[in-house]
Amino acid sequence: MTYRHLSRFIPSISSYVPSRRLLTTSSLRLASVTDEAVDPRLVAERVEEETDVVIVGAGPAGLSAAIRLKQLANSEGKEIRVVVIEKASELGAHTLSGAVIEPRALNELIPDWKDRNAPLNQPALKDSIRLLTEKSSYPLPHLSQMSNKGNYITSLNSFVKWLGKQAEDADIEIYPGFAASEVLYNDDGSVCGIATNDMGLDKNFKPKDNFERGMEFKAKVTLLAEGCHGSLTKTLMRKFNLRENRQPQTYGIGIKEVWEIVPEKRIPGLVFHSVGYPLDFKTYGGGFMYHMEDNIVQIGFVVALDYQNPHLSPYKEFQVNSMNNTS
Structure with missing residues (x-):
């Protein structure tokens, strides 16, 4: 498809002049617009990559899933390609929260995490919950689910960077700086991968001279770990009615x-x-x-x-x- 500038019919100047003309010059002829402005997004093809698993989001969930999939494949003597797409310019750049981490899942995933210098250096030693008023505070009963004994206080940013290093050591491909912008579907409507965003767009999302199409990652398994309100996740929620008869999330x-x-x-x-x-x-x-x-x-x-x-x-x-x- 191309966009065309459609020229409008404009009568010649002579049609507005009396029959006995005083003009000695010939009638003016307006040039018609014939050039075509082609939107490269409609004609340029995306580069296509085939992989076994593509994961959107290099947070704790996405990286942990990638590592575990590699572990399962290695235990069965299989070679699989796992690709992780992350929109941040570097791992951890969009992961800023302080956190108290329960290490049970980490113990199962990477049992020797202490020997690998995981950034879990400060154990949780004391819990306190208080009701604040404008001028005072009062201790509240300590709930068992709020107990942090055996947990670790850490920077989630540092933890994600460390976890990314473990994933790369497991031959997992991680591509920071690329945002997944579209879910890809097979002819039967099933998901077959994702496409990354186009590069080189101006503030109005119009292609610039350095425009470059995104890539398609076709995969047997597509895993979305893009956060609690991810854009691709929302499209799948609507398409497959995944929130029907479900308790809504709170934010x-x-x-x-x-x-x-x-x-x-x-x-x-x-x-x-x-x-x-x-x-x-x-x-x-x-x-x-x-x-x-x-x-x-x-x-x-x-x-x-x-x-x-x-x-x-x-x-x-x-x-x-x-x-x-x-x-």
Whole structure:
């Protein structure tokens, strides 16, 4: 398909001049537009790659799945090609949360993770949950599901980078800087892979001189690990009615800062959570504070997206919560 500039019919100037003309020049003829503007997205073909498994998203879930698939294939003496597509420019660039990691799954996936220098250096040593008010705070009963004994406080960014190194050592292909933009389907409607985004588009998504088509990754298995509200996942949800008769997910806005504090204020291994102030009783959310190694503290605040006050600013509430938690 091509786009054409359609020339409009414009009468010659002579049609507006009386029969006895005073003009001595010949009638003007307007040039018609005949050039064709071809959109390269409609004519250029994508490069196609065949693989056994393509995984969208190089977070903890995507990388863990890739490593486990390779392990299973190796145990059966099979050679499979596993490709991981990641939109961030480098692994971990979009993974910024502080985290408390339960190592049970990691023990099963990579039993010798300590010998491989996994960035799990600060064990969780103390739990605290408090109800905050504007001027005070009160301890809450410790729930068993909130116990972090045996867990580790870490930077999820550092953990993802380390996990990516383990995947590369297992001959898994990881391509950062490429966003998956489209799900590919077979003639029977089944999924057969993904396509990456086109490169070289301007701010209006029009091709520039350096335009380049994305790639197609055709795979026997396509695994989406692109996060809680991924764009490709949403298309599959609609196409296959995957949310029909299912409990809907809940979402929240999370804000986090990393502070370096003076050594005398550090409480090694503290995992602190708060509820209450500055949020009212109708708004779900709360704060957290994790004391890591090297005098680093990760402080965060989460507000559910169903908050009713249109004037509420999660970031401003985070500032109030942070000062209350650390005072």
